[in-house]
Amino acid sequence: MDVLNQTRVTQFIFLGLTDNWVLERLFFMAFSAMYVLTLWGNILIMVTIVFTPRLSTPMYFFLSNLSFIDICHSSVTVPKMLEGLIFDRKIISFDNCIAQLFFLHLFACGEILLLTIMAYDRYVAICAPLHYPNVMNMRVCVQLVFVLWLAGTVHSLVQTFLTIRLPYCGPNVIDSYFCNVPPVIKLACTDTCLTGMLIVSNRGTISLSCFLALVASYTIILFSLRKQSAEGRRKALSTCLAHFMVVALFFGHVIFICTQPDTSFSTDKLVSVFYTVVTPLLNPFTDTFRNEEIKSAMKHLRQRRVFS
Numbered sequence: 587m588d589v590l591n592q593t594r595v596t597q598f599i600f601l602g603l604t605d606n607w608v609l610e611r612l613f614f615m616a617f618s619a620m621y622v623l624t625l626w627g628n629i630l631i632m633v634t635i636v637f638t639p640r641l642s643t644p645m646y647f648f649l650s651n652l653s654f655i656d657i658c659h660s661s662v663t664v665p666k667m668l669e670g671l672i673f674d675r676k677i678i679s680f681d682n683c684i685a686q687l688f689f690l691h692l693f694a695c696g697e698i699l700l701l702t703i704m705a706y707d708r709y710v711a712i713c714a715p716l717h718y719p720n721v722m723n724m725r726v727c728v729q730l731v732f733v734l735w736l737a738g739t740v741h742s743l744v745q746t747f748l749t750i751r752l753p754y755c756g757p758n759v760i761d762s763y764f765c766n767v768p769p770v771i772k773l774a775c776t777d778t779c780l781t782g783m784l785i786v787s788n789r790g791t792i793s794l795s796c797f798l799a800l801v802a803s804y805t806i807i808l809f810s811l812r813k814q815s816a817e818g819r820r821k822a823l824s825t826c827l828a829h830f831m832v833v834a835l836f837f838g839h840v841i842f843i844c845t846q847p848d849t850s851f852s853t854d855k856l857v858s859v860f861y862t863v864v865t866p867l868l869n870p871f872t873d874t875f876r877n878e879e880i881k882s883a884m885k886h887l888r889q890r891r892v893f894s
Contacts, residue, residue: 595754600676614671627870628653656866659693663764683765695738705803
């Protein structure tokens with residue numbers, strides 16, 4: 587309680603992406619379009635899966651959850667960034683900064699765990715197809731998603747608690763366009779070495795363990811494909827390659843962030859933009875819109891709407 591009473595900073599100032607007026611307007615138009623496409627693409631996927639009975643399978647259940655997380659993940663940071671670009675309001679209150687930090691980690695951790703679950707789903711479907719209906723029934727899928735959100739909440743609470751327990755009594759300028767743990771704790775009026783180590787170990791353990799699980803799953807899948815027919819290999823590779831593209835896009839930034847020591851961390855704004863703006867947009871196009879069943883279901887829904 588004494589530590590919290592020392593907190594004097596009531597707001598933070600973002601330096602943003604640039605201080606060039608022309609670039610800010612160009613960024614605003616580009617990122618606004620990308621954000622609208624992100625919302626449109628992911629909402630379209632969720633609606634298609636929900637209103638198409640034949641897509642009521644574990645794979646599409648997880649894809650709809652991935653779309654929901656992508657919408658939430660992007661919405662945590664992009665609207666505030668757009669506000670700063672067009673209105674030049676690059677200020678955020680301390681409470682809102684902590685809330686942004688919490689939800690950023692909640693949805694990021696949720697996406698990491700969901701991608702790992704999706705890899706396990708593909709592993710069971712390809713390597714043990716006869717056991718798949720029993721192993722990955724809808725009850726198990728719902729339980730896995732519940733555990734995903736529970737684990738994400740615990741992770742976010744740990745990150746948030748380690749951040750707000752520090753005293754903030756002086757500098758309040760964040761060299762970024764959103765609140766994240768490394769740039770925020772740099773502003774603390776105390777030594778953050780131990781806190782930084784705890785934060786990195788918490789994030790790194792989750793990210794690297796999930797990444798290793800993903801690599802192991804896809805390695806086993808690739809070896810098992812040698813026993814499949816040519817058509818089976820083609821379908822399996824099409825699904826797995828699309829999912830692996832999403833994994834590579836997401837984990838590239840996550841591993842880069844989580845393996846950096848907080849004492850020497852310097853936020854790469856271009857990488858952060860790719861992580862918060864571009865990746866949620868690319869996920870629907872790399873992992874779903876290439877799927878023939880999804881495209882067929884969308885066409886059917888569109889025709890049904892026209893006739894109705």
